Amino acid sequence: MGSVGNGWPRGGGKIGELLRHPAFDAVGLGPAESWPASLKHIAEMVLNSRQPKFVAWGPDLAFLYNDAYVPVFPDRHPGALGRPFREVWADIWEQFSPIVASTLEGRPQLFKELLIPMRRDGRTEDTWFTFSYTPLRDDDGAIAGILCATLDVTDQVAAKRGEKLALEELRAKSEALAVVNQAGAAITVEPDVERLTQIVVDAGVTLTGAEFGAFFYNVDDGEGGSYMLYALSGVERKNFEKFPMPRNTKVFEPTFSGEGIVRSDDILLDPRYGQNPPHAGMPKGHLPVRSYLAVPVKSRDGSVIGGLFFGHGEPGRFSQAAEASLVSLAGQSAVAIDNIRLFRAAKIEIDQRRHMEDQLRKLNDMLEVRVAAEIADRQQAEAALRQSQKMESIGKLTGGVAHDFNNLLQVISGNLQLLGKDVAENGRARERISNALAAVERGSRLASQLLAFGRRQALEPKVVNIGRLVTGMDDMLRRALGEEIEVETIVSGGLWNTFADPAQIENALLNLAINSRDAMGGVGKLTIEVGNAFLDDSYSRTHPEVKAGQYVVLAVTDTGSGMTQEVMEQAFEPFFSTKPEGKGTGLGLSMVYGFVKQSGGHVKIYSEIGEGTTVKLYLARSLRSEDRAAAADNLPATGGTETILVAEDDEGVRATVVEMLSDLGYYVLKAKDAQSALTVIESGAHIDLLFTDVVMPGPLRSPELARMARQRLPDIAVLYTSGYTENSIVHGGRLDPGLELLSKPYTREELARKIRQVLANRPQRHQAEANAPVSNAKQPDPKVPGTAGKLKLLLVEDDAFIRMDTAEILQDLGYDVIEAGSGEQGIDILGHTLINVIVVDVGLPGMSGSAFAAKAREAFPSVGLVFATGDSDPPDAARFSGSVLLMKPYTSAALDRAVKRAVQLSQAEPP
Numbered sequence: 001m002g003s004v005g006n007g008w009p010r011g012g013g014k015i016g017e018l019l020r021h022p023a024f025d026a027v028g029l030g031p032a033e034s035w036p037a038s039l040k041h042i043a044e045m046v047l048n049s050r051q052p053k054f055v056a057w058g059p060d061l062a063f064l065y066n067d068a069y070v071p072v073f074p075d076r077h078p079g080a081l082g083r084p085f086r087e088v089w090a091d092i093w094e095q096f097s098p099i100v101a102s103t104l105e106g107r108p109q110l111f112k113e114l115l116i117p118m119r120r121d122g123r124t125e126d127t128w129f130t131f132s133y134t135p136l137r138d139d140d141g142a143i144a145g146i147l148c149a150t151l152d153v154t155d156q157v158a159a160k161r162g163e164k165l166a167l168e169e170l171r172a173k174s175e176a177l178a179v180v181n182q183a184g185a186a187i188t189v190e191p192d193v194e195r196l197t198q199i200v201v202d203a204g205v206t207l208t209g210a211e212f213g214a215f216f217y218n219v220d221d222g223e224g225g226s227y228m229l230y231a232l233s234g235v236e237r238k239n240f241e242k243f244p245m246p247r248n249t250k251v252f253e254p255t256f257s258g259e260g261i262v263r264s265d266d267i268l269l270d271p272r273y274g275q276n277p278p279h280a281g282m283p284k285g286h287l288p289v290r291s292y293l294a295v296p297v298k299s300r301d302g303s304v305i306g307g308l309f310f311g312h313g314e315p316g317r318f319s320q321a322a323e324a325s326l327v328s329l330a331g332q333s334a335v336a337i338d339n340i341r342l343f344r345a346a347k348i349e350i351d352q353r354r355h356m357e358d359q360l361r362k363l364n365d366m367l368e369v370r371v372a373a374e375i376a377d378r379q380q381a382e383a384a385l386r387q388s389q390k391m392e393s394i395g396k397l398t399g400g401v402a403h404d405f406n407n408l409l410q411v412i413s414g415n416l417q418l419l420g421k422d423v424a425e426n427g428r429a430r431e432r433i434s435n436a437l438a439a440v441e442r443g444s445r446l447a448s449q450l451l452a453f454g455r456r457q458a459l460e461p462k463v464v465n466i467g468r469l470v471t472g473m474d475d476m477l478r479r480a481l482g483e484e485i486e487v488e489t490i491v492s493g494g495l496w497n498t499f500a501d502p503a504q505i506e507n508a509l510l511n512l513a514i515n516s517r518d519a520m521g522g523v524g525k526l527t528i529e530v531g532n533a534f535l536d537d538s539y540s541r542t543h544p545e546v547k548a549g550q551y552v553v554l555a556v557t558d559t560g561s562g563m564t565q566e567v568m569e570q571a572f573e574p575f576f577s578t579k580p581e582g583k584g585t586g587l588g589l590s591m592v593y594g595f596v597k598q599s600g601g602h603v604k605i606y607s608e609i610g611e612g613t614t615v616k617l618y619l620a621r622s623l624r625s626e627d628r629a630a631a632a633d634n635l636p637a638t639g640g641t642e643t644i645l646v647a648e649d650d651e652g653v654r655a656t657v658v659e660m661l662s663d664l665g666y667y668v669l670k671a672k673d674a675q676s677a678l679t680v681i682e683s684g685a686h687i688d689l690l691f692t693d694v695v696m697p698g699p700l701r702s703p704e705l706a707r708m709a710r711q712r713l714p715d716i717a718v719l720y721t722s723g724y725t726e727n728s729i730v731h732g733g734r735l736d737p738g739l740e741l742l743s744k745p746y747t748r749e750e751l752a753r754k755i756r757q758v759l760a761n762r763p764q765r766h767q768a769e770a771n772a773p774v775s776n777a778k779q780p781d782p783k784v785p786g787t788a789g790k791l792k793l794l795l796v797e798d799d800a801f802i803r804m805d806t807a808e809i810l811q812d813l814g815y816d817v818i819e820a821g822s823g824e825q826g827i828d829i830l831g832h833t834l835i836n837v838i839v840v841d842v843g844l845p846g847m848s849g850s851a852f853a854a855k856a857r858e859a860f861p862s863v864g865l866v867f868a869t870g871d872s873d874p875p876d877a878a879r880f881s882g883s884v885l886l887m888k889p890y891t892s893a894a895l896d897r898a899v900k901r902a903v904q905l906s907q908a909e910p911p
Contacts, residue, residue: 012047013067026082028060057145061085109133128157187336197231200333208322210310217306255294258304262294266315291317462627467491484523492531498552499622508592512556519560527557550621557614563607637749639664642688647677649696674700694722790816796826796840823847837864864902
């Protein structure tokens with residue numbers, strides 16, 4: 001055995017450590033220092049790859065693999081390292097030896113979703129892999145080994161198979177319904193019982209997959225009853241006519257008596273079989289039968305007309321679905337046979353007979369309509385389910401990769417920007433850095449578009465007037481569309497406000513405008529209309545995902561080529577594009593769709609070939625005033641001298657951010673996780689701003705860190721950062737109120753602006769609270785009218801952040817506050833504490849805010865009520881006399897006014 005030393009391989013994770021161990025030796029390869037340079041190079045590349053890979057080298061094909069490959073055969077590691085390929089994979093060598101031989105002859109191999117019966121954990125299981133085999137050459141150019149890159153796609157294959165089985169099941173049900181409908185329609189008008197029963201038996205054989213079927217007619221032979229063969233399908237009649245008529249045996253007694261159905265997976269295993277002396281089992285020469293299905297055919301008066309019998313020579317052939325289909329068929333045949341009997345028995349009542357047939361025909365027509373409607377509804381529901389599952393799968397996929405992907409982009413972007421300062425005098429280096437930063441920006445946009453479609457982006461909604469927003473985009477739109485496209489903007493008077501993310505509205509409009517430009521070939525007219533709309537209940541019934549109500553509609557119309565119906569149905573699917581390859585990602589309309597749906601809105605496309613296209617975005621009306629707050633982009637990208645604590649678990653991101661902030665002039669403290677950051681805070685160090693990643697390992701979560709930091713340092717500002725929005729500060733796709741988020745990846749300028757914005761808002765917030773007369777700390781505390789005590793408030797809010805902030809504001813205003821996280825907890829508190837005013841969130845989980853308020857008022861009629869909600873039309877609140885509505889988000893002044901108004905109203909109301 002030879003010693004490799006500490007130089008090779010470089011990196012390689014845990015496998016690399018094993019290879020560097022002096023005791024390691026690969027079969028047939030000798031000491032690692034004697035390995036050819038080509039082997040060392042490819043082995044080091046494999047060891048440092050994140051994709052499962054292995055190299056098989058030398059005459060014995062010694063097996064070298066990386067850490068990512070270990071999960072493929074966990075029970076064979078580490079014993080497989082350096083062992084011959086044939087020994088490592090002895091259980092599948094017969095399957096793989098031709099592939100290995102062909103590769104060693106110089107022919108690369110690629111297999112997609114190949115079934116490999118693999119032995120894991122002591123048992124063999126079916127797995128599927130997509131992999132490639134590439135021949136490797138040594139320093140002399142001779143083929144000396146194999147490189148394999150592989151992916152375990154077992155879960156994906158299983159999902160495909162499950163979907164295929166579901167489709168096959170649906171197809172089978174549809175075909176069964178078609179058979180039942182066809183047979184039902186035929187027997188309804190068939191006047192001959194023999195032909196009628198033949199139709200029924202033929203249909204039954206088709207439905208059940210039986211080898212043969214028969215209809216036996218009930219006759220009275222004077223000895224307890226017997227059955228006459230009336231119709232037969234699947235075999236020749238002579239095979240049955242030589243036997244005596246079947247009798248009422250113990251096995252088939254439920255069918256003969258009309259009491260129930262007999263379905264036997266194996267008639268020979270039935271303990272009742274053959275227990276009918278003097279008869280014992282099937283007559284000699286009878287067709288072999290193991291599976292049996294028998295259904296009674298009963299008249300309207302309950303008497304047994306006959307029985308449908310189906311058999312198969314193999315056991316377990318008849319399903320519950322087949323049984324259900326036969327029950328339906330038997331019911332229809334019974335009705336038809338009864339009708340024939342009535343026809344024959346009541347010829348003198350022709351008019352009545354005709355009336356009954358008309359009624360029966362109408363009934364069957366209605367049944368067909370209902371069955372067709374049922375099929376259509378089911379298909380629509382299944383299509384919606386598939387779309388929902390696809391959306392959810394893409395959402396999970398994008399969310400799962402976004403954090404790591406955006407972290408990588410952040411490290412790349414940050415280091416490129418820092419490197420740009422070091423090579424400021426090198427023109428070629430600056431150009432290359434600029435190109436690399438542009439690629440990072442494209443990657444960031446791609447991740448953002450995928451997150452938008454998957455409804456996983458963090459929206460920052462504001463009350464906005466879309467008309468003003470669109471008018472402000474006029475110059476940008478004209479530059480993007482070019483001089484050959486006429487742009488007309490129409491904004492209706494009296495335009496309502498809406499509650500949505502203005503940046504995403506601009507992005508959506510720009511996407512639609514660029515799509516229209518491409519559809520018009522760069523020449524034409526684009527019309528942008530903004531107006532009010534009301535979607536009524538009838539529209540909501542035809543579009544189940546739409547809630548009836550008032551909307552602001554943004555419509556974009558072009559004079560382009562238009563879309564076919566097929567294209568419109570696929571327009572919102574991710575990566576679908578009618579543009580030439582390389583001319584678009586196919587994510588523009590997907591992003592628009594995801595944003596509008598995440599905002600609680602609706603999207604509709606109207607288009608005809610040659611007539612152009614109109615896309616309408618419906619966003620719900622907001623009754624609140626427009627938010628005119630200045631955006632962070634308007635702030636200068638400057639630095640400062642404050643102290644910033646950076647909490648980031650990714651070492652590369654942390655190092656980059658620390659250097660960028662230091663370069664901006666800040667004094668920077670750093671921590672690798674939330675617990676470490678809390679230790680820094682508790683050390684007593686002066687900290688102006690906490691800059692923390694949302695997703696970090698450890699028991700202490702970032703929101704809890706921020707709360708504890710504010711307890712210890714009341715003036716500290718908090719800025720969150722994340723590359724993934726499905727976390728503890730984003731709920732319903734919207735950033736929690738009062739929180740600041742900088743999404744990864746971000747540029748040095750974005751970081752600088754956001755830091756200054758957050759730090760600038762801190763003194764503004766304190767100044768606003770100091771200037772508000774209701775929150776002046778020097779004013780006396782609010783008192784209970786007629787007493788000398790503080791007002792005692794019960795705050796019922798399920799969101800911990802909102803509850804914590806609101807309680808702190810109320811305490812600063814001088815109120816005595818008791819907190820409850822649910823309606824149930826609030827009821828418990830009212831049982832032992834005298835409360836003057838209740839501030840309750842309308843949308844509580846479990847017991848709603850309205851239900852809690854009703855119970856509170858029932859026990860304490862004079863208690864003051866403040867309903868806090870983000871819904872412009874809160875349910876049930878109006879029925880509480882003397883209650884006050886407080887719209888979220890609210891200021892401390894608005895909160896104080898609402899509480900005082902509730903006190904006044906409660907005193908004015910008679911007890």
